[in-house]
Amino acid sequence: GRKVLIVYAHQEPKSLNGSLKRVAVEELSKQGCSVTVSDLYAMQFEPRATRNDIVGCLHNSEEFNYGVEAWEAYKRGGLSNDLIEEQKKVQEADLLIFQFPLYWFSMPAIMKGWMDRVLVQGFAHEFPNCYDSGLLKNKLALFSFTTGGSEEMYAKGGISGDIRYLLWPMQHGIMHFCGVKVLAPHVCFAPEYVSEEKRKEMLIAWAQRLKTLWKEEPINCSPEWYFK
Amino acid sequence: GRKVLIVYAHQEPKSLNGSLKRVAVEELSKQGCSVTVSDLYAMQFEPRATRNDIVGCLHNSEEFNYGVEAWEAYKRGGLSNDLIEEQKKVQEADLLIFQFPLYWFSMPAIMKGWMDRVLVQGFAHEFPNCYDSGLLKNKLALFSFTTGGSEEMYAKGGISGDIRYLLWPMQHGIMHFCGVKVLAPHVCFAPEYVSEEKRKEMLIAWAQRLKTLWKEEPINCSPEWYFK
Numbered sequence: 001g002r003k004v005l006i007v008y009a010h011q012e013p014k015s016l017n018g019s020l021k022r023v024a025v026e027e028l029s030k031q032g033c034s035v036t037v038s039d040l041y042a043m044q045f046e047p048r049a050t051r052n053d054i055v056g057c058l059h060n061s062e063e064f065n066y067g068v069e070a071w072e073a074y075k076r077g078g079l080s081n082d083l084i085e086e087q088k089k090v091q092e093a094d095l096l097i098f099q100f101p102l103y104w105f106s107m108p109a110i111m112k113g114w115m116d117r118v119l120v121q122g123f124a125h126e127f128p129n130c131y132d133s134g135l136l137k138n139k140l141a142l143f144s145f146t147t148g149g150s151e152e153m154y155a156k157g158g159i160s161g162d163i164r165y166l167l168w169p170m171q172h173g174i175m176h177f178c179g180v181k182v183l184a185p186h187v188c189f190a191p192e193y194v195s196e197e198k199r200k201e202m203l204i205a206w207a208q209r210l211k212t213l214w215k216e217e218p219i220n221c222s223p224e225w226y227f228k
Numbered sequence: 229g230r231k232v233l234i235v236y237a238h239q240e241p242k243s244l245n246g247s248l249k250r251v252a253v254e255e256l257s258k259q260g261c262s263v264t265v266s267d268l269y270a271m272q273f274e275p276r277a278t279r280n281d282i283v284g285c286l287h288n289s290e291e292f293n294y295g296v297e298a299w300e301a302y303k304r305g306g307l308s309n310d311l312i313e314e315q316k317k318v319q320e321a322d323l324l325i326f327q328f329p330l331y332w333f334s335m336p337a338i339m340k341g342w343m344d345r346v347l348v349q350g351f352a353h354e355f356p357n358c359y360d361s362g363l364l365k366n367k368l369a370l371f372s373f374t375t376g377g378s379e380e381m382y383a384k385g386g387i388s389g390d391i392r393y394l395l396w397p398m399q400h401g402i403m404h405f406c407g408v409k410v411l412a413p414h415v416c417f418a419p420e421y422v423s424e425e426k427r428k429e430m431l432i433a434w435a436q437r438l439k440t441l442w443k444e445e446p447i448n449c450s451p452e453w454y455f456k
């Protein structure tokens with residue numbers, strides 16, 4: 001059975017994001033996948049990259065460099081426990097699903113903190129092992145999110161620009177950089193402004209997509225896909 | 229005298245980011261500006277958007293919706309004190325400078341949390357007052373940051389794509405959305421991989437730019453600038 005890690009960032013279990021997460025757990029479990037959820041708000045996950053992430057002495061205590069310290073700590077097994085736990089989950093996963101409400105054209109800070117702190121050099125990438133040869137190659141990622149703005153606002157030529165523009169930093173800059181292949185994003189536009197019936201359809205559509213997810217081909221994660 | 233708010237996110241005062249911040253405080257003060265710094269790590273600024281941001285009763289305690297709750301709390305003066313403080317600083321500022329190291333094609337989580345929590349509906353935007361009529365119009369913003377990757381990697385056709393691609397969510401999606409006009413970004417590429425002398429030149433170049441900053445025209449913050 002395949003292993004899936006859902007990194008989930010919503011404060012409210014009754015939200016559409018909460019329901020989308022539950023639908024994914026149910027559908028993927030039904031398929032025989034083993035599913036783990038990192039419920040970031042419930043975990044009170046720490047988003048700040050600080051000296052607290054390094055157990056014991058620093059490599060250079062004269063001038064703190066987070067990237068270097070986290071890299072050195074990773075190599076000697078000296079990262080804080082919350083990071084080691086998350087890295088284990090990532091290491092075991094075949095597929096990472098990121099489920100969140102879009103905040104300011106990006107992920108909520110609590111999830112950005114997960115990226116900043118978990119995907120350390122040595123674990124997720126290590127020059128020249130980046131992009132297609134990133135250390136997390138052979139894994140898949142899928143960004144599943146809700147928006148405040150409507151589909152028209154996020155159309156090409158719409159006031160907020162093509163939704164793909166804002167996926168570049170997340171899909172290419174983070175996942176592709178680590179060697180992870182990216183499946184097409186799953187976007188639920190403006191659920192707060194549609195009927196309860198339409199929201200139910202959104203859940204059904206997500207469940208449907210998950211049924212054939214493992215047959216999907218990753219996107220071609222290059223500028224053409226985003227900005228053609 | 230003009231008012232400047234520098235939102236600064238680096239753990240180490242001795243870093244290049246720390247020096248860039250200091251140079252800005254010195255140069256702008258010399259010009260007669262009044263400069264305020266929000267030193268996010270030193271403040272242990274909270275990046276997580278949670279129920280703790282709302283003082284007193286919730287508008288809807290059955291189903292927590294952060295955006296709605298923050299909006300309602302803003303209107304009745306019920307946001308947490310740290311947010312009220314930051315909003316005052318923003319309100320008074322003519323120019324916002326964001327100084328940070330690029331983390332994963334974006335700002336560090338601690339700064340993303342500042343955006344998520346400070347720029348609430350009612351204060352920074354309120355439909356239809358968004359983009360050119362956003363509530364923070366008549367202010368300027370400037371993103372000043374350092375990168376890990378080199379200028380060649382961030383060139384058009386480079387492996388990490390044009391640096392402008394990753395500015396879209398920050399400059400357009402956040403600042404322009406709130407009505408803020410955006411000055412050209414200030415990027416110091418790969419300071420960790422250059423000589424001490426080159427780093428000093430970077431500081432001098434920043435000080436030089438600041439001397440004539442108030443004569444600069446904002447960029448045309450539309451898809452053409454980013455993706456032409």
